[in-house]
Amino acid sequence: MIEELLPESVVAVEALRDDPLWEAPLHPEEEGFVARAVAKRRREYAAVRGCARRAMEKLGVPAQAVLSGERGAPRWPAGLIGSMTHCDGYCAAALVRATELASLGIDAEPHGALPDGVGATVFLPAEAQRLAGLAGERPDVHWDRILFSAKESVYKAWYPLTHKWLDFSEADITLRPDPDGTPTGALRAELLVPGPRVGERTLSSFDGRWAVRAGVVVTTVVVPHA
Template sequence: MTPPPSPESALAQPSLLQAMIAIAPKSVRIGCRVIRDGDEAHLLPEEARSIPARQPAMRRASGAARWIAHALLADVGVNDLAILRAPSGAPAWPDGITGSLAHDDEMAVAAVAPVSHFASLGIDVEPAQPLPDDIFALVATRADRTDAADRHLAGRILFCAKEAVYKAVYPLDRQILGYEDIEVDLDEGRAMTRTGRKVSLVYCVAPRVVVLAFVDAR
């Protein structure tokens, strides 16, 4: 059995949700949940079969993220529909819907929107802590702009942003991208990939770093 979520994480959930709702575009439904023991039970049978990971922690996180997504989909009249894991690892959304799931060790997040408003979404969540220097060296490029971000968290936000951008663009372009292939401008709230895909970004930093990336519908 894993340790229970820290009291700080449990208390942070309402404030994190409020912060996420504040940054999300109007037509994006967004949510979060502290990952708890037993959350793997929220996986529908088809979902459970589509997720190859057998580690209990991974299955709990997947169950928590899909629990959020099921509730968000129910808000738009889509009920009891399995969100399968595609061979690429991305969740497979119902027709007319785009979305994204993410989790760190303690918190799961999800976002969904109609494809009539957004071609694709990507979301990522990370602890609100400085990014280790060795990871920052792998993630950052000279083209990235982070001046507007909190200097202690800029690296973490940048890392989170590139993860979210990749999730948003892969379903559209089917291109494997490295961190060096994504140019992020946190000052302007945008990113561009080496394939020329333009992505918009919004983020919050307390009580966790959450970045939402989105590609407008054409």
């Protein structure tokens, strides 16, 4: 599913609930990061890194440990950029050569309503208004969950470019469903704070895609070099 939302230059590997990657072993260097974690957390941590190592191999890069850096951001091999995500029964990693893209972010969430009260603390008034309109048109889609996931993908694309925090309130995201009626579409995040510099431009927005399939919401954000 996720590769359909990303450029061809990006290698994406995903694992559904019954995929053998959910039994992937931890790299010895990764053990210390989850030494005290519960079994579920260790399994997710290992599975998503199994996806990342398979993506490395597809790019012709030796499979290696993916350690956590600042704010938990993954540290990729030299020359690569990427993003990882996992939720109950799904995990994925997306990697690309740094010459191809400036940054990318991916996120996955279960396709269900957000817990009570989360939206009020996460969404801007304008976003909440647009969500209400979308829900009126397609009540079978959990638009609040898609928007939450989009905010996570935006942050994951933002952080490697800035090494700064981006609050949920600092990006105004619009979801645009595809006209064919399938639960897929585009997203645009208007940055409400000064954006990062990429090449000769200062970014004021990020663009991406979203999809709902098999009970999972997936969002992606891609930042080109130009």
